[in-house]
Amino acid sequence: MSFHGLPCWFELMARDLDAAQAFYTDVLGWAWGADARAGFDYRLARSGEALVAGLMPVAICPEGTPISWMPYFRVDDCDATTELAEMIGGFVWKSPADIPGTGRFAVLADPAGAVFGILAPLPMDRPPASGAWNPARAGHGAALDLCHPLPETALRFYNRLFGWSAAPGPQETLTLLARDGRGIGRITGLGAAPLPNWHCGFAVPDLAASAARAEALGATVIRLPAHDPRAATAVIVRDPQGAWFDLSAPKP
Numbered sequence: 001m002s003f004h005g006l007p008c009w010f011e012l013m014a015r016d017l018d019a020a021q022a023f024y025t026d027v028l029g030w031a032w033g034a035d036a037r038a039g040f041d042y043r044l045a046r047s048g049e050a051l052v053a054g055l056m057p058v059a060i061c062p063e064g065t066p067i068s069w070m071p072y073f074r075v076d077d078c079d080a081t082t083e084l085a086e087m088i089g090g091f092v093w094k095s096p097a098d099i100p101g102t103g104r105f106a107v108l109a110d111p112a113g114a115v116f117g118i119l120a121p122l123p124m125d126r127p128p129a130s131g132a133w134n135p136a137r138a139g140h141g142a143a144l145d146l147c148h149p150l151p152e153t154a155l156r157f158y159n160r161l162f163g164w165s166a167a168p169g170p171q172e173t174l175t176l177l178a179r180d181g182r183g184i185g186r187i188t189g190l191g192a193a194p195l196p197n198w199h200c201g202f203a204v205p206d207l208a209a210s211a212a213r214a215e216a217l218g219a220t221v222i223r224l225p226a227h228d229p230r231a232a233t234a235v236i237v238r239d240p241q242g243a244w245f246d247l248s249a250p251k252p
Contacts, residue, residue, distance in 0.1 A: 003074045003076075004074065004075055004076045004162060004163065004179065005073055005074070005075070005158075005161075005162030005163055005164055005178055005179060006073065006074050006133060006178055006182070006184065007071050007072070007073055007074075007132070007133040007141055007144060007184055008072050008073060008074040008119055008121070008131060008132060008133060009053070009054065009071070009072035009117065009119060009132050010052065010053040010054070010069060010070070010071055010072070010132055010141050010200050010202075011053065011054045011055075011056065011069070011070045011071075011072065011117065012024075012053065012054070012055045012056070012068075012069050012070075012243060013056055013057070013058040013061050013065055013066075013067060013068055013070070013243075014055060014056075014057070014058060014067055014241050014243065015057075015058055015059070015067055015241055016241060017041060017043060017055055017056075017057060019240065019241065020055055020239070020241060020243075021043060021055060023214075023217055023218075023219070023239055023240060024045065024053075024055075024239075026213055026217060027204075027210055027213055027214045027217065027219075027247075028045075028047070028139050028202055028204065028210075029047065029138070029139055030045040030046060030047055030052065030053070030139060031045070031046045032044065032045055032046070032055075033046070035054070037099070037100050037101065038056075040056070040057070040060060041056070041057055042054060042055070042056050043055040043056075047137070047138070047139025047140055048139070050131060050132070050134075050137075050139075050140065051131075051132065052131075052132040052139060052140055052141065053132060053141075062093060066242070067241050067242045067243050068197070068242075068243050068244070069198075069199075069200040069243050069244070069245050070107075070115055070116060070117060070198065070200075071116055071117070071141070071144055071198050071200050072105070072116065072117035072118060072119045073116060073117070073118050073119070073162060074118075074119055074120070074121065075118045075119065075120050075162075076120065077120055078096045078103070078104040078105060078106055078118055078119070078120040079096050079104070081106075081118055081120075081161065082095070082096050082106045082108065082118070084160070084161060085108045085110075085161055088111075088157060088160050088161065089110075089111035089157065090108050090109060090110050090111060090157065090161070091108065091109040091111075091113075092106065092107075092108055092109075093107040093108065093109060093115060094106055094107035094117075099119075101122070102119075102121065102122060103119050103120050103121040103122045104119070104120045105117055105118060105119045105120075106118050110148075110154060110157050110158070110196070111153075111157060112148055112149065112150070112153075112154065112196040113195060113196050114146060114147075114148060114154075114195075114196040114197050114198055115197070115198070116198050133184075134203075135203060135248075135250065135251040136203075136250050136251055136252060137203065137250060138203050138204055138205040138250055139202065139203065139204075140202065140203055141200065141201070141202060141203075142201050142202055142203035142246075142248050142250065142251065143185055143186075143200075143201030143234065143246055143248055144176070144184055144185030144186075144198060144199065144200060144201065145185055145186050145187075145188055145198070145199040145201070145246070146176075146185070146186070146187045146188070146196070146197075146198055146199070147188055147189070147190050147191060147193040147196060147197050147198075147199060148187055148188070148189070148190060148196045149189065149190045149196065151173070151174050151187040151188070151189065152174075154187050154196075155174055155176075155187060158176075162178075162179075163178075163179040164176055164177060164178060164179070164184075165177045166187065173186050173187065173188050173189075174186060174187040199244060199245070199246065200245050200246070201234065201245060201246030201247070201248050202245065202246070202247060202248070203247075203248055203249065203250040203251070204247050204248070204249070204250075205250070207233065207234070207235065207247060207248065207249050210247050211235045211237070211247055214237050214239070214247070217240065218240035219237050219238060219239050219240055220237070220238040221235050221236070221237050222235065222236040222237075222238075223235055224236065230248070233248055233249045234246050234247065234248040234249070235247050235248075
């Protein structure tokens with residue numbers, strides 16, 4: 001199985017890191033620690049023994065970066081993938097750079113402006129039993145939506161970059177499939193989103209309880225309409241600082 005193009009990390013840019021940490025601890029059950037290698041306040045979230053997400057100040061990001069979640073995708077070669085993204089119309093927000101002890105990363109955007117990261121991990125003698133992306137495990141990344149005005153155009157870009165394919169979904173939605181046929185998310189229309197963007201989701205053991213907890217902590221929770229096939233298994237959440245994400249029931 002090829003890992004190229006599979007989700008591998010999730011990163012939150014927030015204004016108040018302490019408040020964000022407390023919110024996601026309560027809603028997703030994460031435990032946190034500092035990453036001393038970063039050179040700034042970068043925090044790592046764990047679900048059990050697995051590292052699942054990072055948290056960083058939005059103030060150190062490029063001007064105009066919203067408070068938001070951003071996914072990373074695993075690649076075989078960070079530099080080659082960055083060059084390819086530019087060649088086929090994408091943009092480079094952060095040129096390839098090394099993360100000591102982890103690998104090489106870059107931050108890119110597709111031609112419509114949806115921002116995402118890529119990571120080429122260092123070889124590991126003992127790969128982790130469960131990474132950040134595991135739709136069957138609570139507390140891990142479980143769903144990705146790309147909100148884009150031209151889903152078919154977006155698919156052509158990501159097909160060339162990651163080898164993704166897609167199957168038709170309801171209401172002009174495309175179901176994203178990785179190289180080995182694994183479902184990783186959807187490309188939807190832009191909908192109410194002001195700009196093209198990647199929308200991250202996380203699995204929880206009890207959807208109703210987690211949604212109620214998020215609301216009690218000041219988040220806005222939107223239940224999906226009945227005609228959405230995920231209506232019984234997912235909700236959309238805007239956290240107290242403005243970052244959007246999904247909560248969903250774990251998938252078999």
